[in-house]
Amino acid sequence: MTTPRSVTILGATGSIGTSTLDLIERAPDRFRILALTAHRDVAGLADAARRTRAKKAVIADPALYIELADALSGSGVEAAAGADAVVDAAAMGADWTMAAIVGCAGLRPVMAAIEGGRTIVLANKEPLVAAGDIVLAAAKASGATILPADSEHNAIFQCFDFERPERVRRIILTASGGPFRDRTLTEMRDVTVKQALAHPNWSMGAKISIDSATMMNKGLELIEAARLFPVDPRRIEVVIHRQSIIHSLVDYVDGSMLAQLGPSDMRTPIAHTLAWPDRMGTPMAPLDLVGVGRLDFEPADEQRFPALALARAAMDEGGSRPAVLNAANEVAVEAFLQERIGFLDIALTVGKAIELYTPPEPHSLEDVLAIDAEARILAAQAMELQTA
Numbered sequence: 001m002t003t004p005r006s007v008t009i010l011g012a013t014g015s016i017g018t019s020t021l022d023l024i025e026r027a028p029d030r031f032r033i034l035a036l037t038a039h040r041d042v043a044g045l046a047d048a049a050r051r052t053r054a055k056k057a058v059i060a061d062p063a064l065y066i067e068l069a070d071a072l073s074g075s076g077v078e079a080a081a082g083a084d085a086v087v088d089a090a091a092m093g094a095d096w097t098m099a100a101i102v103g104c105a106g107l108r109p110v111m112a113a114i115e116g117g118r119t120i121v122l123a124n125k126e127p128l129v130a131a132g133d134i135v136l137a138a139a140k141a142s143g144a145t146i147l148p149a150d151s152e153h154n155a156i157f158q159c160f161d162f163e164r165p166e167r168v169r170r171i172i173l174t175a176s177g178g179p180f181r182d183r184t185l186t187e188m189r190d191v192t193v194k195q196a197l198a199h200p201n202w203s204m205g206a207k208i209s210i211d212s213a214t215m216m217n218k219g220l221e222l223i224e225a226a227r228l229f230p231v232d233p234r235r236i237e238v239v240i241h242r243q244s245i246i247h248s249l250v251d252y253v254d255g256s257m258l259a260q261l262g263p264s265d266m267r268t269p270i271a272h273t274l275a276w277p278d279r280m281g282t283p284m285a286p287l288d289l290v291g292v293g294r295l296d297f298e299p300a301d302e303q304r305f306p307a308l309a310l311a312r313a314a315m316d317e318g319g320s321r322p323a324v325l326n327a328a329n330e331v332a333v334e335a336f337l338q339e340r341i342g343f344l345d346i347a348l349t350v351g352k353a354i355e356l357y358t359p360p361e362p363h364s365l366e367d368v369l370a371i372d373a374e375a376r377i378l379a380a381q382a383m384e385l386q387t388a
Contacts, residue, residue, distance in 0.1 A: 004031055004032040005030060005095045006032050006034045006093075006096070007024060007031050007094055007096050007098070008033075008034045008089060008097045009021065009037070009097075009100065010037050010089070010099050010106065011038065011098070011101040011123075011124070012100075014100055016098065016100035020270050021048055021051075023271050023274060025052065027280060031096075033053065033055070034094045035054060035055060036052070036054050036056075036057050036089075037058040037060065037101070038058075038060065039060045040064060042071055045057050045059060045068065045071075046071035046072050046075075049072060049075070049077045050077065053076070055078065055092075056079075056080060057077050057079055058081065058088075060083060065079065068081060083108070086101075087108050087109050087112045089109070091112040093116050097119070098121050098123060098149070099120060099123060099127065101124055102124060103124075103126060103207070104126050104326070104327065104330070106126055106127065107126060107130065110122070110124075113144075114138045115138060115142050116144070117143045118144060119145045120139075120144055120145070120146050121148075121149045121270075122149060123149040125150075128223070129220050129223045129224060129323070129325075129326045130368050131323070131362065132223070132227035133227075134364065134365055136227060146228075148273075149269050149270055150221065150224070150269070151248075151266065151269045152173050152174065152221055152225075153221065153224060154247070154260075154273065155247035155249075155259070155262075155269070156173075156229060158260045160250050161250075161252075162230075165229070168231055168235075168252060171231055171235065171237070171248070171250055171251070172237050172239055172249040172251060173221055173225060173236065174238075174240075174241035174244070174249070175215065175241065176200060176240070176242060177215075177242060177298075178213040178214075178215060179198050181242070189344055193337055193339060196209065196213040197210070199212055200242075201242075201264045206337055207330070207333055207337075210346070211333065213343070214343070214346050215305035215308045216329050216347070218300070218308055218311075219309075219314075219315075219325075220311060220329075222315050223314065223315045226315055233315055239297050240299070242298075243294075243295055243296065244264045245261050245263075245295060246259045246260070246261050247259075247262060247269075248260065263284050267284060268282060306351070307329070307346065310351055310354065318361075319361040323362060324357055324359070324371060324375040327353075327371070327372040327373075328350040328353035328379035328382075329346070330376070331349070331353075331375075331376050331383075332346040332349035332350055332383065340383070341383055341386065345383070345386055352382035352385075352386075353379040357375055357378050
């Protein structure tokens with residue numbers, strides 16, 4: 001009998017974490033939960049830890065330790081709390097680690113998991129966007145395997161010929177276009193938080209839903225793709241594909257184009273990474289091509305969605321630019337969610353922060369975190385100037 005694969009989920013109560021747990025609990029003989037972490041959802045974390053008999057459960061907010069310990073009393077699950085405890089959980093040596101902590105809070109845990117030299121699945125964008133060279137160098141040094149869980153990058157991974165990358169002509173990232181794909185800039189000026197969160201195809205957390213609405217999400221994916229796949233960044237394109245059935249494509253020099261198709265359900269790419277290099281069953285029904293009927297494609301409009309242009313410029317420039325972009329965007333998105341700025345102010349804030357701050361290229365995780373902290377301050381100042 002095959003030994004169960006040990007699993008740690010960083011961000012176990014978010015949409016990615018719960019989808020991962022759903023798949024694992026459907027195949028209990030194949031997986032063993034080592035550690036689960038969450039930001040502040042004590043009830044969700046404790047319930048998941050009890051159900052899966054996790055060895056350890058960690059809540060990032062230290063003020064919630066007593067509440068978590070009480071919720072786990074008698075379960076045999078070890079409770080811990082605080083940012084350092086999340087890093088310790090990531091370093092427990094799981095065979096397979098899902099990195100799904102939103103924001104730069106996930107950087108240190110990801111690095112700790114990578115240094116263990118096992119398989120790390122990236123569902124959060126910050127490690128490769130803000131600290132790509134550092135993360136990839138650490139993986140090379142430890143022998144860790146990095147797999148992408150984002151539906152777009154997972155699709156590329158399944159289609160990409162890593163043995164002959166010079167035969168790849170283009171990578172094409174597909175984008176749903178978000179809830180405002182048919183709106184003009186004027187029409188987007190007064191959109192509400194509720195409208196921006198209403199993604200037409202996917203069910204996601206608040207931060208990524210807003211990023212999808214601004215198309216910053218696709219911009220960050222451009223930067224990630226440039227890190228993950230050995231192609232000239234100028235040969236990575238974005239097209240709008242409303243149905244979200246084709247998740248991305250790889251175009252080869254002979255004219256062949258390979259695409260990965262699947263339902264709009266993150267359990268498909270997560271299952272691919274859980275079983276890789278094998279495959280595993282999922283509860284999703286087979287894709288009904290006749291029911292889908294048609295597949296539409298349109299160009300991505302960087303005039304109406306300037307966040308995409310900002311991300312491409314940051315990708316082209318490299319160095320510290322992606323880290324500044326990412327940090328400023330996090331600040332601006334949070335401000336929009338709190339209704340302190342308008343929807344179009346998100347990209348304006350990011351652009352202004354990039355104008356104000358040009359730090360040297362980071363060479364360590366500490367450098368990245370210092371850039372992130374300063375960029376957040378400048379983004380906050382930029383918002384104050386906009387609303388003054």
